[in-house]
Amino acid sequence: MSGDQGDRRTQARADRLRREIEELRVLVIFGKAYPVEPREPPYFIGDEVAYLEWQRDDIEWRRFWINKG
Numbered sequence: 001m002s003g004d005q006g007d008r009r010t011q012a013r014a015d016r017l018r019r020e021i022e023e024l025r026v027l028v029i030f031g032k033a034y035p036v037e038p039r040e041p042p043y044f045i046g047d048e049v050a051y052l053e054w055q056r057d058d059i060e061w062r063r064f065w066i067n068k069g
Contacts (some may be wrong), residue, residue, distance in 0.1 A: 017052035
């Protein structure tokens with residue numbers, strides 16, 4: 001696999017994660033929408049894909065606990 005092809009795959013994955021984050025950012029409880037903003041990941045999260053994965057997982061985790069409460 002060439003470097004250019006790997007870069008395109010990485011960019012496509014990053015774009016997909018951004019779309020997932022946008023969909024997850026609004027939580028609806030009892031017909032009322034609440035924003036769940038992405039937080040900044042820890043400093044040791046390096047590349048863009050890992051950064052976006054961390055934000056997506058963090059939003060999913062917070063949505064889970066908001067729904068339980």
